[in-house]
Amino acid sequence: DAKTTQPPSMDCAEGRAANLPCNHSTISGNEYVYWYRQIHSQGPQYIIHGLKNNETNEMASLIITEDRKSSTLILPHATLRDTAVYYCIVRDLMDSSYKLIFGSGTRLLVRP
Amino acid sequence: DAGVIQSPRHEVTEMGQEVTLRCKPISGHDYLFWYRQTMMRGLELLIYFNNNVPIDDSGMPEDRFSAKMPNASFSTLKIQPSEPRDSAVYFCASSYSGETQYFGPGTRLLVL
Numbered sequence: 001d002a003k004t005t006q007p008p009s010m011d012c013a014e015g016r017a018a019n020l021p022c023n024h025s026t027i028s029g030n031e032y033v034y035w036y037r038q039i040h041s042q043g044p045q046y047i048i049h050g051l052k053n054n055e056t057n058e059m060a061s062l063i064i065t066e067d068r069k070s071s072t073l074i075l076p077h078a079t080l081r082d083t084a085v086y087y088c089i090v091r092d093l094m095d096s097s098y099k100l101i102f103g104s105g106t107r108l109l110v111r112p
Numbered sequence: 113d114a115g116v117i118q119s120p121r122h123e124v125t126e127m128g129q130e131v132t133l134r135c136k137p138i139s140g141h142d143y144l145f146w147y148r149q150t151m152m153r154g155l156e157l158l159i160y161f162n163n164n165v166p167i168d169d170s171g172m173p174e175d176r177f178s179a180k181m182p183n184a185s186f187s188t189l190k191i192q193p194s195e196p197r198d199s200a201v202y203f204c205a206s207s208y209s210g211e212t213q214y215f216g217p218g219t220r221l222l223v224l
Contacts, residue, residue: 034212043116043203043215044155098143098168098210102155 003027004088004103011109018075020106022088025069031092033064034100035073037084044087044102047073078110116216118204124222130192133219136185137206145205145213146179146189155203161187162210194223 005023012018024033034049048055048062050071055062061074075082087105117136125131137144145160159169164181172179176195181187191198199222205213 043205043218046212046214049212093211098145098160098207098213099157100155100213104154 003090003101006086006088006103006106008104009107009109011111012078013111014080015077018078018082018108018110020073020075020086020088020108021070022073023070024088024090027068027090028092030094031090033062033068033071034089034091035060035062036087036089036100036102037082038087038105039081039084047086078108080110080112082108083110084108116204116206116214118202118216118219120219121217122220122222124224125194126224127195128193129223130190131194131198131221131223133189133202133204133221135187135189135204135216137187137204138214139185141206141208141214142184143207143210143213144181144187145207146187147203147205147215148200149203149218150200158189194221196223199223 032049032051035047036044037047038044048057048060050062050064052068064071085105085107087102089100119134142163146158147155148158149155156171158171159179160167161181177191179189201218201220203215203218205215207213
């Protein structure tokens with residue numbers, strides 16, 4: 001079972017920031033927070049990951065709360081091409097199973 | 113880098129036929145994963161390899177499914193005989209040292 005909780009759907013206006021929340025209240029000290037997205041008919045695409053510090057790359061920013069029980073993925077200037085299902089996954093990199101357990105994700109619709 | 117390459121992109125076959133899906137991982141990656149995605153069950157890990165050796169095949173649904181990795185740049189997932197319930201999108205992913213997984217575009221399989 002997925003160890004994260006995400007809202008099933010969200011929408012935002014093109015050009016505005018999209019803030020996607022994720023709850024992972026049972027996260028353990030060795031577990032990272034990963035974000036992937038899946039655009040219709042494509043394979044899942046890696047976005048970003050972090051342990052406890054905030055992270056930023058060319059695609060997005062990841063804000064993790066101090067207690068690490070929740071996080072927010074921020075797409076600073078959403079475009080129509082960002083319409084996708086976004087998955088928040090917690091993963092222990094010391095776990096040799098290497099499984100990525102995808103939950104239901106958040107379906108983000110970016111409106112023109 | 114070309115990313116993970118999968119072929120064919122679409123496959124339509126009749127029940128009872130053998131189906132072979134192919135994957136070329138990203139050069140230099142030492143882990144390869146096969147996933148299956150359906151509406152009912154979402155994304156599921158079927159099997160993964162490390163340095164061409166199968167490590168965990170607990171997600172393989174039954175003996176009709178088999179996977180091989182004869183070398184570091186090629187893997188196959190075979191279904192024999194195929195059944196309508198095998199209809200799904202099959203994804204291959206690769207990673208370096210089991211960390212961030214990068215997915216291919218998938219093979220959409222329809223078994224009639």
